[in-house]
Amino acid sequence: MLELTGVCKTYRGQAALQPTDLTVLAGKTTVLLGPSGCGKSTLLRVMIGLVRPDRGAVSFRDTPVTPENARELRQRMGYVVQDGGLFPHLTAEGNVTLMARWLGWEQTRIKARLSELTELTQFPADGLARYPVQLSGGQKQRVSLMRALLLDPDLILLDEPLGALDPLIRSDLQADLRRIFRALGKTVVLVTHDLGEAGYLGDRLVLLRAGRIVQQGTLTDLVQQPAEPFVTQFINAQRGPAL
Amino acid sequence: MRHCTIAILVGLGLWAGNAHAQQPPQVRPGSKAFTESGILGEMLTLLARIAGANATHRASLSGTQIAWGALVKGEIDCYVDYTGTIRKEMLPGRDLPTEDALRNALAEQGIRMSRPLGFANTYAIGMKKDKADRLGIRKVSDLKKHPELKFGFTAEFLDRADGWPGLRAHYQLPQTSARGMEHALAYESLETGSIDATDLYSTDAKIRTHDLQVLTDDLHYFPNYDAVLLYRADLEQRAPQVVTALRQLEGRISERDMVELNSRVELDKAPEVQAAADFLRKLGLLRPEDQMYVRIEGPAARLWRLTEQHLFLSAVSLLAAIVVALPLGILSAYRPAVGQVILGTAGVLQTIPSIALLVFMIPFLGIGPAPAIAALFLYSILPIVRNTHAGLTDIPLPLRESAEALGLPGFARLWRIELPMAARTILAGIKTAAVINVGTATLGGFIGAGGYGELIFTGLYKDDKALILQGAIPTALLALLVQGVFELAERWLVPLGLRLKPAA
Ligand SMILES: Nc1ncnc2c1ncn2[C@@H]1O[C@H](COP(=O)(O)OP(=O)(O)OP(=O)(O)O)[C@@H](O)[C@H]1O
């Protein structure tokens, strides 16, 4: 689905991403994992073409991503930025249907798609007319997700979709996300620094450290065959002190 | 069909030609920003109308250079000035001792000069009439016989070489000491007898109220400041009958008349038109059937006219500024390097004092609304550019990224996402510009553009505080009103989602 070869990115002389190869498999959920600042968001931005890598290439369904075709390809990807990124001047519905309106869909088609999405994400219909400031954190994430899913993208990229939520809502949403991913059978790339979440949602885990991929594989692979001591260190740190 | 069109065009042409032949000539008398000039400007206006012209008075031109420039460029057709002023300020550095020499020098610039109107407005020495009578003083040289007399002069007169020091030497006056004092105080001191003589202008309204004797400059010390009519040579061709009518004033206005006229306006608060009309009537130049040309504007009509003018100046300049500054602000946000230049330039413009900016405009745009609008336009640019830039650059990165990640092209991102999100900041910038604009538009009064400033400037030169307030209060009210209107507009223009408080 998505193929990264030798991509790297440096900000002001500091490498955010070292030369990296990564293949995102179709129909699977890939989880990018790692400590804060290790380059997860940067990697995701490179995938969707928001950040142009200094070197290396990205190809989406065997098409090389270039600045010229990036905008078009993005309409076939759904992206949820860290913190949601809902437009405050639009209602929930306005946010979700923005692209459909811009593409000139008919009202009936928009309405139909909207009800599909609210049902899928279990978003309350009466919340559609509300503005982002009037929504709870969990509701905002559902709206962001609906916005990303609107055009029925081939690939969904989510940057810490559950980052700022309290644990109860978080586990609710985790369950919902898993259900949605399974139901849609989409290719998903998800960023988190929570190991449990990664194991619960992901088919395949990619652990990064300081802009470099340390290990890829299932949670079991990471636990049983750590590639470096850091992997074990990261896993142990996640178990928490008293547990 | 075609013939028909041609016939109509020919018909229109004939009609237009006809209309042109019958149209009264346009004449624009001017006047400078002081009472005497204003009254004389009204006289010229009335005489031109009586002679069949369509005359509009461009009053309150601030300063000789502006009035003279306007005359040379044809923005006004005629006005009254003084021979001394012409020699010193309009044709400086040229030796033009005689009236004919002066007339020839003016003719080179296409300007004609009438014979003197009768009065002169020069420096003069004045005493209380009763005291002068008692001592038998009529002329400046009579002062020699009374060394005991005490003088009080304005600071300027006391210091200037062509003031008191020169006067003393010229007449060999025995009085050695003179006190410096304010004009107003000098008149009071004359009344109480603590001084006996002071300097004044020979047509000062105070001459009448304080019953002063103006001493004849018998040894011709003070330069000549004879009032003369200046008019453009082309007026003679365009409207000879108007020139003839205006020149009826030659030799007809005495100093006593002018003092009387000035005091009617300054002290009795008569409108300038009224004073001018009454005087022309006395001279027999305004017959009863000409009364319709005397248009005295009531206070309500005047307020309405000034409001319209003020709004016009502010609104046109603000709209132009929005049209220009909004794109500049967007450009600055998208191209930081260009933005630095744009914001820097707009910032520098803002630091130019407004009066100076206005005066810079005059050589390019003349007098009237155009330079005022241009200056206000330049002032309005900065707040709008700066706020547009700030509003756009303050949009959080994740939101800009989201818009980009959705696959919206640049223009749609700007129009649907970024501008609405920056709307409140941009609108605040426009509001700031509008409020500053309404206040600064008062400077229009300075260059004949009208607006409330006209009252403020007239009030300033007449030293009439009530008049100043009549200009200042509506300006303040209008500024408040504009502020209110923008606050209402915010409800319309700033998206609801940005105005809501976050749910508790
Ligand atoms: N636009 C940018 N300009 C400069 N440096 C950047 C920029 N974006 C990211 N970086 C730097 O690149 C590195 C990787 O950042 P990135 O946002 O990818 O980390 P992350 O893994 O997503 O962290 P977090 O879990 O905190 O979101 C960091 O050191 C960050 O400071």
Ligand SMILES: [Mg+2]
């Ligand atoms: Mg991140």
